Amino acid sequence: MRKSMTEEQLLQHMIDYYEKNKVAPTTRTLKLFLKEKELACNTFRFGGFNELLAKANIPLNKATKVRTIEEISSFIKEYYKEKKESPSIRKMHQYLSNRGIKATLAHPTYPTWNELLGISGVPLLKETFTKEEIIDLLKRDYKDKKVPPSFSSWQGRDGFPNPTTVVKYFGSWNQALRVAGIPLNQENDKYSDLELLNMIREFFNKYNRIPFKDELALDRSVFIRRFGSWKDAIIEAGFIPNSQSSFGALYYSNHGDLRPSTLEGLVDDFIHNRTQVPHKHDVPYNTFFVTNRQFDIDFVIKDKWLIECAGMLTEEDFYDNFAKLDKITQDYKEKIKLKMEIVENARKEGNFTGEFIVLFHQQKLKNINNYLSNKLAIMIQDINNNFDGVPVSIPKTGRVVKPSEKLQKYTDEQLIEILHKLAKELDRKPKLSDLRLKGYPTQKTYLKRCKWSIWLKRAGFES
Secondary structure, three states: OOEOOEEEEEEEEHHHHHHHHOOOHHHHHHHHHHHOOOOOOHHHHHHHHHHHHHHOOOOOOOOOEEEEEHHHHHHHHHHHHHHHOOOOHHHHHHHHOOOOOOOOOOOOOOOOEEEEHHHHOOOOOOOOOOOHHHHHHHHHHHHHHHHOOOOHHOOOOOOOOHHHHHHHOOOOOOHHHHOOOOOOOOOOOOOHHHHHHHHHHHHHHHHOOOOOOOOOOOOOOHHHHHHHHHHHHHHHHOOOOOOHHHHHOOOOOOOOEEEOOOHHHHHHHHHHHHHOOOEEEEEHHHHOOOOOOOOOOEEEEEEOOEEHHHHHOOHHHHOOOOOOOOHHHHHHHHHHHHHHHHHHHHHHHOOOOOOEEHHHHHOOOHHHHHHHHHHHHHHHOOOOOOOOOOOOOOOOOOOOOOOOOOOOOOOOOOOOHHHHHHHHHHHHOOOOOHHHHHOOOHHHHHHOOOOOHHHHHHHHHHO
C-alpha cells in the first residue's frame, strides 16, 4: 500500500518544483512524482489543486480556466440583465459557450452556486419544494397545457422538482395528480398493478433473470410512478433487485429493515444493538442541504448524525487518486466525493451543524464490529447519553437474503404503522376495502400473513 502525503509535504514539493523549474507544477507532473516515489495523494482532501498552489504562493498556470469570483459574478450579472432570469449552472455554461468564453463554474474554492447568485445580486434559484408548492405547480402545468402532467415531462425541467421527488412525497405520480385534483393520464393507468408485476415475472420466466430498466416494452417510468421506484417494483414482483451485484446481497437487519447491501445491513444491526434508538433510512439530501441533486442519506439518527455507506469502495481506493478502478466504481467514487462536497459547503455556510460520517467497505467482514466501534464511538456515546439510547441485552445479527427468497416489502411492524396512519387520515377504524387507495399496501399483502380481524387487534383497534 502506498503511503499518503500530508498537506505540508505536498506544499513543500510544489514549492521545490516551482523554485527549480520556474513554472507552476501541474496535476500531470504531480502524478509522475507520486508514481516515482510510490506515494499517494488526493488533492480533493485539501480543497483542490489550484487552492494548494495558492497556499504555496505559486501563481496559477496561464492555461487554467478557473476564474475569480468577481469574474464569475460579472458573467452572472450580464446574463440576468439580458435574460431577466437567474441562470442555472447549465444555462450559464451554454451562455458563455455561445460567446466563446471558457470558464469553470463549480470549483472547490468557489462558494455554492446560490451563494454566487447572491453575491451577484440576482434572485436565488428554487432548489427545494414543499408538497403545497408541488401541488400548485401540477395545477399550473395542467391549466397551461390542458393535459395531465406526465412523469417524463418534468424530467430536467427548469423551475420544477425532479419527478422522483414528487413520487417520494406522494407515493406515486398518479397519487400526486389525485391530490392536486387532476385527472389521470389514461394511457399510463390502463395497466393494473398485477399486470405490471406480471410483465416482470414473465420476463424472468423467459430469460431466467431480472429485467434491466429499459428491457420491457413498457417505459420504466410507468413502474416508477406506480411503485415508487424500479427497485420497489422488482421487490413487489417477488425478486431481488439487480443492484445487489454492485453492493453485495440484500440484507434483513436484526430489527426487520431491508437494506440494499451487506455493509448497510451490518451497520443497521450495529446501531440497533448499541442504542435501540429509531433511525431513518434513505432520507433525501435536500431535507438537510440546499441542493437539486437527487441523493439519499443512508442513515439519519435524531436529525444530527448522518451516515453514508460507501459499500463499493475501500477507504484506501477512495483517497488514492491513481487507484485503478473500473468505470462503475470510479463513477461511484465521484458521487461520494460530490456528497461530501455538498455537506462541506453547507458546513462552511453555517447551514449544517450535525455530524456526517462515511463508512467504507471492509475486506474482512469479521472485523466489521471493530471498525464500526472505532468510527461510530462518539455517535454511540452521544445517543446513549443524550437521547435515551440503551444497548440490547443480547446482541443479534440480521441475515443476507437468499437469491431464491421471495422478499417481504413490509415488516409486520411497518404494516401496523400504516394502519395507524390510515386511521388518522380517515378519522376512523380502517376497513379492508380502504387498502384499495393508492399509496397503501394491497389487501393481499395483509391477508397472506393473517386474517384482517387479527391485524386490527394487533394494531389496537379491537380488543
